[in-house]
Structure formats: structure tokens, C-alpha cells
Amino acid sequence: MQTFTEENYLKTIYKLSAEDASVTTNQLAATLQTKAASVTDMLKKLAEKKLIDYVPYYGVTLTEIGKKIAVDVVRKHRLWEYFLVEKLKFKWDEVHEMAEELEHISSVVLVDRLDQFMGYPAYDPHGDPIPDKHGRIKQQEFKPISQLNVAEGGVISGVREHSPAFLQYLEKLNLMLGNQVKVIEILAYDQSVVLTVNQSENRISISKEAAKNILVSA
Amino acid sequence: MQTFTEENYLKTIYKLSAEDASVTTNQLAATLQTKAASVTDMLKKLAEKKLIDYVPYYGVTLTEIGKKIAVDVVRKHRLWEYFLVEKLKFKWDEVHEMAEELEHISSVVLVDRLDQFMGYPAYDPHGDPIPDKHGRIKQQEFKPISQLNVAEGGVISGVREHSPAFLQYLEKLNLMLGNQVKVIEILAYDQSVVLTVNQSENRISISKEAAKNILVSA
DNA sequence: ACAATTATTTAGACTAATCTAAATTTTTAT
DNA sequence: ATAAAAATTTAGATTAGTCTAAATAATTGT
Ligand SMILES: [Mn+2]
Ligand SMILES: [Mn+2]
Ligand SMILES: [Mn+2]
Ligand SMILES: [Mn+2]
Numbered sequence: 001m002q003t004f005t006e007e008n009y010l011k012t013i014y015k016l017s018a019e020d021a022s023v024t025t026n027q028l029a030a031t032l033q034t035k036a037a038s039v040t041d042m043l044k045k046l047a048e049k050k051l052i053d054y055v056p057y058y059g060v061t062l063t064e065i066g067k068k069i070a071v072d073v074v075r076k077h078r079l080w081e082y083f084l085v086e087k088l089k090f091k092w093d094e095v096h097e098m099a100e101e102l103e104h105i106s107s108v109v110l111v112d113r114l115d116q117f118m119g120y121p122a123y124d125p126h127g128d129p130i131p132d133k134h135g136r137i138k139q140q141e142f143k144p145i146s147q148l149n150v151a152e153g154g155v156i157s158g159v160r161e162h163s164p165a166f167l168q169y170l171e172k173l174n175l176m177l178g179n180q181v182k183v184i185e186i187l188a189y190d191q192s193v194v195l196t197v198n199q200s201e202n203r204i205s206i207s208k209e210a211a212k213n214i215l216v217s218a
Numbered sequence: 219m220q221t222f223t224e225e226n227y228l229k230t231i232y233k234l235s236a237e238d239a240s241v242t243t244n245q246l247a248a249t250l251q252t253k254a255a256s257v258t259d260m261l262k263k264l265a266e267k268k269l270i271d272y273v274p275y276y277g278v279t280l281t282e283i284g285k286k287i288a289v290d291v292v293r294k295h296r297l298w299e300y301f302l303v304e305k306l307k308f309k310w311d312e313v314h315e316m317a318e319e320l321e322h323i324s325s326v327v328l329v330d331r332l333d334q335f336m337g338y339p340a341y342d343p344h345g346d347p348i349p350d351k352h353g354r355i356k357q358q359e360f361k362p363i364s365q366l367n368v369a370e371g372g373v374i375s376g377v378r379e380h381s382p383a384f385l386q387y388l389e390k391l392n393l394m395l396g397n398q399v400k401v402i403e404i405l406a407y408d409q410s411v412v413l414t415v416n417q418s419e420n421r422i423s424i425s426k427e428a429a430k431n432i433l434v435s436a
Numbered sequence: 437a438c439a440a441t442t443a444t445t446t447a448g449a450c451t452a453a454t455c456t457a458a459a460t461t462t463t464t465a466t
Numbered sequence: 467a468t469a470a471a472a473a474t475t476t477a478g479a480t481t482a483g484t485c486t487a488a489a490t491a492a493t494t495g496t
Contacts, residue, residue: 005453025474038454040475045452057461057474088331098325105323107316113306223483243444256484258445263482275444275491 004104007073014070022059075131076111077103078124085125092125093167127158142215153182154216161213222322225291232288240277293349294329295321296342303343310343311385345376360433371400372434379431
């Protein structure tokens with residue numbers, strides 16, 4: 001059994017591992033809003049428990065056991081988010097903080113029943129895949145709008161940033177999951193993207209940063 | 219904002235206050251499965267925070283603020299139990315431990331939405347009243363079977379003991395909430411009670427202890 | 437009334453998680 | 467190749483919650 005804090009470290013290592021194979025102390029400190037010295041202490045403990053492989057000064061990777069726990073926390077986070085949006089009618093920008101607490105509820109049978117109650121959803125309200133009870137994850141082949149060329153388009157299927165501010169901004173521009181976008185123009189000087197939503201006449205412009213954080217499927 | 223542990227102390231003081239006006243260190247230690255010395259330390263902290271009135275050697279009572287927090291934890295506990303039974307189809311003997319964790323989820327709006335989602339239930343799966351969002355509690359006038367005389371009866375409306383073992387025992391004897399019982403005989407030598415359930419021919423016998431822990435309404 | 441028993445608090449120690457400041461190692465740039 | 471900069475770890479403290487053992491206060495029984 002892990003503490004709340006250990007679970008958060010494992011989850012964060014798991015998510016950062018998607019970018020780089022090995023995760024560094026400073027990356028963890030920045031993401032977990034703590035200090036490098038605190039991270040080092042925790043890494044020693046997690047290594048002691050065989051949940052990570054830790055090479056001092058060089059970084060850390062999850063062991064199979066550590067990964068299992070991390071995926072399980074992610075599963076709970078996303079299932080609770082789905083519940084909050086689909087059953088309790090919260091908006092997609094309101095649920096993350098609540099799920100940060102709910103993901104640490106320990107009962108395995110509870111989360112499996114919740115999954116069943118909702119009909120085994122595949123994606124959470126932000127388009128992230130929900131691991132099944134065995135930890136299997138449907139691999140998505142989504143790409144960011146920033147990688148589309150002019151005249152290309154797709155269906156908005158996910159976001160890479162979950163802050164309420166960003167999600168509310170998307171809502172204001174009608175850039176919600178399921179909507180169809182098409183790239184009209186990419187401005188040379190700052191890579192900002194001009195696009196249409198759902199075949200509308202309206203052209204909207206988003207920054208390169210925003211374009212990187214919106215994922216579309218073909 | 220309180221810690222998990224502080225909330226458990228406040229909740230326990232609240233529940234024990236129903237029996238005696240002032241709650242003692244040893245009562246708390248026994249209920250919270252900890253040592254008297256640990257309780258003393260925590261009482262000092264809660265008194266410092268103005269959540270309890272603490273007179274060393276004589277016991278403790280909740281302040282208005284402390285009581286508000288305690289009732290709120292109880293509200294969350296009972297609402298989550300109702301959710302687990304009514305929506306996720308758990309049995310009444312399976313939900314207490316999960317609710318012990320869920321009651322510490324902090325979001326107020328979450329618990330209010332949950333309440334709305336379920337149609338503002340008045341009682342939890344064990345017959346305990348669910349405080350409303352303002353902390354108001356429907357007062358029940360239930361009494362234990364042990365206080366009935368021969369030929370008297372009532373509808374089972376609550377239990378005073380929540381252990382899975384006791385709840386499963388009740389289920390085996392068909393002594394679930396809503397069922398009608400009638401006292402046939404009270405044995406003189408040990409006060410055990412013989413009764414019928416739902417007008418059945420079958421006579422069942424329960425100990426005085428069990429009779430104290432089953433509540434009926436007229 | 438006062439000795440014995442019981443209840444409670446205090447003293448001192450431990451673990452988990454965190455921090456700041458100092459030391460050390462690795463990386464980068466000449 | 468080596469000095470400067472950046473990243474990381476270590477040392478030493480702190481806070482929350484817990485414990486055992488010892489001290490003290492309250493209650494009980496005669
Ligand atoms: Mn989230
Ligand atoms: Mn999400
Ligand atoms: Mn309960
Ligand atoms: Mn209950």
C-alpha cells in the first residue's frame with residue numbers, strides 16, 4: 001500500500017516518461033511543486049520499495065510494479081473525471097482538482113463498479129484514454145493541430161493541457177471535443193494558426209502554443 | 219482546512235457526544251484505535267484551533283465550528299454510502315470502509331451535486347439520517363427492539379452497529395430495513411428476544427445485545 | 437480521610453514528508 | 467583540458483501524527 005504522496009510521485013514519473021525515457025529530479029520537482037532535495041529523498045524511498053529504478057544524478061524509470069500502480073492511479077483519475085462530467089454534470093474544466101483527490105481512494109472493487117456503472121468508457125472528458133482494469137490502454141494516434149498543413153483538418157479528440165483557463169478558452173472558441181477543424185492559414189512570422197470550426201464561415205486564430213495543445217484525429 | 223486525522227477526531231467526538239455530553243480521552247482512544255497519549259496531543263491541537271473546548275482531565279466538547287465540520291463529514295459519509303448502495307449496487311455491509319475514505323474528499327460542490335444526483339435522500343443504507351447542506355438533521359424517534367414489550371412491534375428502520383459481521387447476520391435472519399417485526403417473547407434469564415418477521419410463521423431468536431442494536435419505528 | 441486504583445498528561449523518541457543551505461557531481465563552454 | 471555553470475545530493479531542521487514509559491491528577495473503597 002502506498003501513501004497519497006508516493007502515488008503522486010509514481011503518477012508523475014509515469015506521465016513524464018512519455019516524453020523522455022528517464023525522468024530527472026528537477027523535472028519532478030517542477031511538476032510536483034516541491035524542491036529538488038525533497039524529490040531526492042522520495043526517490044530513495046521509492047527505489048528502496050522497488051517501485052522505481054533510480055541512478056543517482058542520472059534519473060529514474062518505473063519498475064513493472066511501479067508502472068502498474070501509476071497506471072492504476074491514472075485509471076482512477078480519468079474514470080472519476082468521466083463520472084463527474086457525465087453523471088454529476090460538471091464541466092470539463094471543473095473536474096481535475098476533484099479527481100486529484102478521488103484518484104487516491106484505494107478500493108479496487110469500487111473503481112471497477114464505477115467503470116461498469118458508466119458502461120466502460122474509453123476516453124475521459126479531455127480525450128485521454130482510460131486504462132482498463134488490467135492496465136491496458138487504447139493507443140491513440142492523435143496529433144496536435146500544430147502538425148497539420150494548410151487545408152488539412154480533423155476532429156478535435158484531446159488536449160495536452162488541463163488547466164481551467166485553457167479549457168475555458170477552448171470553449172469560448174467552440175474548440176470542444178468532437179468538433180471538426182480545418183487549417184486555413186499558418187502565419188509565417190509566429191506560426192499562429194487560422195482555422196474554421198464545423199465548416200463555419202468564421203475564422204479563428206490561435207497561437208502556436210495553443211495549436212500544440214489541441215489534438216485531432218483524421 | 220483540516221487534515222484527514224483531524225476530521226476523524228471531530229467526527230468521533232461528535233458521535234460519542236450523543237451518549238455523554240462530554241467525551242473522555244480514553245473513549246476517543248478506544249474508538250479511534252489509538253493510545254491515550256496520542257489523543258491528548260491531538261486534543262491540544264484541536265483546542266488551539268478553536269474546534270473543541272478541552273478541559274484537561276475532564277473531557278472535551280465540540281465548538282460550533284467543530285460541530286459544523288463534524289456534521290459535514292458525517293453528511294459526506296452517509297451520502298457516499300447511499301451512492302455506493304443505490305447506484306453502484308453494493309450491499310449494505312460492504313460500504314462503510316469505502317465511505318471512511320470518501321468522507322474526506324474536500325469539495326463542497328461535489329457532495330452537493332452528488333446529493334442532487336441521488337434526489338436528496340433522507341436516510342443512508344443503515345437508516346442513519348443524512349444531514350442536509352446546512353447541517354440540519356431529520357430527528358428520528360426510533361427505539362431499539364430491546365425496549366419493546368411482548369406483542370409490540372415495528373418496522374426496522376436503523377442499526378446501531380455497522381460491522382459487516384453484524385449486518386450479514388441480520389441479512390441471514392431477514393432483519394433488513396423496512397421489514398416488520400413483532401416481539402413474541404422475552405426470555406427472563408438472558409433477555410433474549412423471540413420475534414417474527416413480516417408476519418411469517420417462523421420465530422427467530424436474537425440476543426439482548428443484538429436487540430439493542432436494531433432500531434424500529436412504530 | 438486516605439490508600440489504592442484508574443484516568444490522563446508529560447517526556448522523550450520515531451517515521452513520513454518537507455525545507456534551506458552546503459557540498460558534490462555532471463555538463464557546458466572556452 | 468579545465469573553469470564556470472547547472473543539476474543533484476547530503477546535512478541538519480521542522481511539522482504532523484504516533485508510540486512507550488514515567489509522572490501526576492482524579493476517583494473509589496474502606
Ligand atoms: Mn485531470
Ligand atoms: Mn482528464
Ligand atoms: Mn458507515
Ligand atoms: Mn451508514
